[in-house]
Amino acid sequence: AAGPTLDIHGGGCDLMFPxxxxxxxxxxxxxxxxxxxxxxxxxxxxxIEGRKMSKSLxxxxxxxxxxxxxxxxxxxxxxxxxxxxxxLNYAADAMEAVLSKEQLFKNFFMSAKTLLxxxxxxxxxxxxRWTELDKQLHDxxxxxxxxxxxxxxCSIDTVGAMKALSELIKxxxxxxxxxxxxxxxxxxxxxxxxxxxxxxxxxxxxxxPWPFIAGLEGDSEAKLAPILDAVCSFREEVRAAALxxxxxxxxxxxLKAMQEKLPVLVENAGTSCAASPQSVADxxxxxxxxxxxxxxxxxxxxxAACDELRDNAMCSLGVRLEDQANGPAIWKLDDPxxxxxx
Numbered sequence: 001a002a003g004p005t006l007d008i009h010g011g012g013c014d015l016m017f018p019x020x021x022x023x024x025x026x027x028x029x030x031x032x033x034x035x036x037x038x039x040x041x042x043x044x045x046x047x048i049e050g051r052k053m054s055k056s057l058x059x060x061x062x063x064x065x066x067x068x069x070x071x072x073x074x075x076x077x078x079x080x081x082x083x084x085x086x087x088l089n090y091a092a093d094a095m096e097a098v099l100s101k102e103q104l105f106k107n108f109f110m111s112a113k114t115l116l117x118x119x120x121x122x123x124x125x126x127x128x129r130w131t132e133l134d135k136q137l138h139d140x141x142x143x144x145x146x147x148x149x150x151x152x153x154c155s156i157d158t159v160g161a162m163k164a165l166s167e168l169i170k171x172x173x174x175x176x177x178x179x180x181x182x183x184x185x186x187x188x189x190x191x192x193x194x195x196x197x198x199x200x201x202x203x204x205x206x207x208x209p210w211p212f213i214a215g216l217e218g219d220s221e222a223k224l225a226p227i228l229d230a231v232c233s234f235r236e237e238v239r240a241a242a243l244x245x246x247x248x249x250x251x252x253x254x255l256k257a258m259q260e261k262l263p264v265l266v267e268n269a270g271t272s273c274a275a276s277p278q279s280v281a282d283x284x285x286x287x288x289x290x291x292x293x294x295x296x297x298x299x300x301x302x303x304a305a306c307d308e309l310r311d312n313a314m315c316s317l318g319v320r321l322e323d324q325a326n327g328p329a330i331w332k333l334d335d336p337x338x339x340x341x342x
Contacts, residue, residue, distance in 0.1 A: 085155070144168040
């Protein structure tokens, strides 16, 4: 029924002998030649908490049952981080490693998206005199591309490919931390584009422009950007006033400027965003009222109000504020439930 030749024949490693030997003997005798199968792919067994999965042991799960605990992407990451010829142990510690790997990729894409937000046009105009840090990240990208290619050419070694991607992300994180304001956006874009292409090939990209990220895309996020930028800038000005030793930062002037600016920001944002600009504006208004009530006489309370805005008010709206060593915090959109759980 299968025909005189098969390019690929799959099966579990326990079928190599005698099952597949028997198949070859019968088929090659019937067709009258010496090679019925060009390639055999013998997969490793699936183990559940260290024991081989078996109907007789009743230690098996259906796909539907597994998907009640984990997402399809998380299961795919589990498969990608285990060799297809090796045993795979479905256990709590294995899935913890998967969740950690998923978070690594998620944090990477959120970082790259934040840095490139509104700056894509400036990539070609940014000064490109590279420092040693820039060269190191460039070399890491090239090495990763080579390692991924070699891994996939060597018996579809997804384990090696995923390891190479993870190492590139770690080098990227080191670069972002060290380069600070001198980050080369072209390197950020190149790193993100390559990793995105590979996770698309592996089927773990969710089909979104920015993989692994829960939140708004396209026009909706673009409309939220001005008001969220204003939140970060105003909060930073309040922090500066609180930390000012000589009172050189006038808190009343900061409040007055934001009170004039806020209605315009809300009007320009519109109402088409899933995370309503009005809800962001309401949280900002509450923060402004609290700042005005505290006044410049209590720096400690001002800083506490800034922390509360970051850790509670914004999180409930699905907005992550990350403080920076220099300049205002950066914002990222995420799942409110995830942010509040953190």
